[in-house]
Amino acid sequence: MKKLILTFLLINFIFGLKVLKHKCRHDKIKQTQKYDSLPPVESIDFRNLQNKKPRDMLITYDMSFFKKLPNNDYNQKLIATIEKALQLATDYFSRLIKIYPKSQQNMRYIQNQSKCGEVIITQVDRIQGKNSDLHLYVSYSEVVDDDYLAQAIWCQFLQGLGPTHGEVNFNLAQLKSQNISDAIQFEDLMEIVIHEITHVLGFMDTDIPKWVTSDGKPHVQPTIKATIRGVENLLIKTPNVLNFARKYFGCPTLLGMPLHNQDGIGTANCHWKSSDIQNEYMNPSTSPTQAYFSGFTANLLRDTGFYAEINTSMEEQTFYGKGVGCNHIMGQCNSSTREYCNPQTDDGLCDYYHHGSSKCHNDSGCNILVTYTNTKCWNVQSNQNTQEARQKYGVKYGIDSRCFNGSLKTQNYEPNNQIIGECYKYECKSNKQQVDIWVGQDKQTCQKNSQKLQYKGYSGHIQCPKNIQDFCNFKKFCPGFCNGNGYCLKDKCYCAKGFSGNDCSIKKAS
DSSP: OHHHHHHHHHHHHHHHOSOOSOBOOHHHHHHHOOOOOBOOSSOOOHHHHTTSOOEEOOEEEEOGGGGGSOOSHHHHHHHHHHHHHHHHHHHHHHHHEEEOOOOTTTTSOOOSSSEETTEEOOHHHHHSOOSSSEEEEEEEEOOTTOOOSEEEEEEEEETTTEEEEEEEEEEHHHHTTSOTTSHHHHHHHHHHHHHHHHHHTTOSTTTGGGOBOTTSOBOSSOEEEEEETTEEEEEEOOHHHHHHHHHHHTOTTOOOEEBOOOTTTTOTTSSBOTTTSTTBTTSSBOOTTSOBOOHHHHHHHHHHSOOSEEOGGGOOOOOTTTTOOTHHHHSOOOTTSTTOOOTTTOTTSBOTTOOEEEEEEEETTEEEEEEEEEEETTOTTOTTOOHHHHHHHOOOOSTTEEEEEEOOEETTSOOOOOOEEEEEEEEEOTTSSOEEEEETTEEEEEOSTTOEEOOTTEESOEEOOSSHHHHHTSOOOOGGGGGGSEEEETTEEEEOTTEESTTSOEEOOO
16 A cells, blocks of 8 residues: 555656746846946935825836737737736736836936847837836747746846836747646746746845935945855845844844855845745745745835835735744754655645645755645646545545645545645634535534544545644635736735726626
């Protein structure tokens, strides 16, 4: 029987090893595309600036580069999907950020380079400033052997004001291999675009020295270097980031918030470590469909000094590493805590957020559980969602399911004590102190942390969450993943133009 379980895990490993399809590659971009920050065309009086009324950030974009593509039905649908992702991402930032409007003179393109990334700058854009706060040139490449879906970088940055122009580049070679008309895969793409635009807005190690205080002066020593687990790390110690990190982790002596430091994959010092704060928008490899926009990234944007206000209500509550103390950040990774795992024993268990069966994967010197691509409980199209699995283990996939560890198996099969993660329908009670878990029509209730539930007709058990209250506050899915026509924020769909309904499924009459 152990052989069968090991075979199951091996199948998961083979089909799910490529855990995340998109990897950020900002080290590579920095090497090939270099732009200098410039003084503003019109001088800035920060005292007068703060007397002005800030507005919702306005991001414009230019997709004329895509006219180079052959005009056929497939490309038209591809372009429309990319533009919808851009529209939703720019709307997201409009809700998130208030900004003191830049003058049109400061929104002219004045760099000496003739291009912004792949896009040739027109003379009109050099003469006439954009009526926006950030203008993005949208381009594409076709790079078969690189697994990024999109990448972005600023190409004009005004000292004290921040980025004015940038490029978002889509890798069509990878996009064409995805079914981005599928609601789940579209949500993944949109989250990647939000991630990439956040880099443009100031989340880059090379931008940190350009961040300013409220009076427009550079931060004094915004970063510090420290050795963590034998490796030198760059830590952000600007006021908002540092205060938030100290409170979040319960570490009042924390020197700063470490940045991801693994070289060789294009992500060094441009992201949060997955071993410190998992499933965050700004981890080096995106966490598709269920990324959290946390207080870490919100406070980083505040500390840039370029934005008048960051919408606190859009910050999502995270739990990974919360309150666990200084050792979580600066010390050794303790596999006895929920954040970490033991590769000898924990392959196949549920990840921290109960998304699905996972691989115990080393990240920044720590072993953490990362969900296989094909075991995410919300995805009914998973190749693990088979009739055999439903009959044998009683599993159910869908947005009302989560991963639970256990040894449950129908009594027609030989019982075993091997603990693995499987997907089951669940519902938290209104008090968020208890959770119901279904196997078929049989419902049992978790009344205590780590309680073991047994079901009629099955041998073995399902283990309740180790912290039911946290579990019941994890981020939930919006109805139908907003049907690929909106983004999900605090369990509510915000629809793209032309769509409405609680799940963005209703197309408005034109």
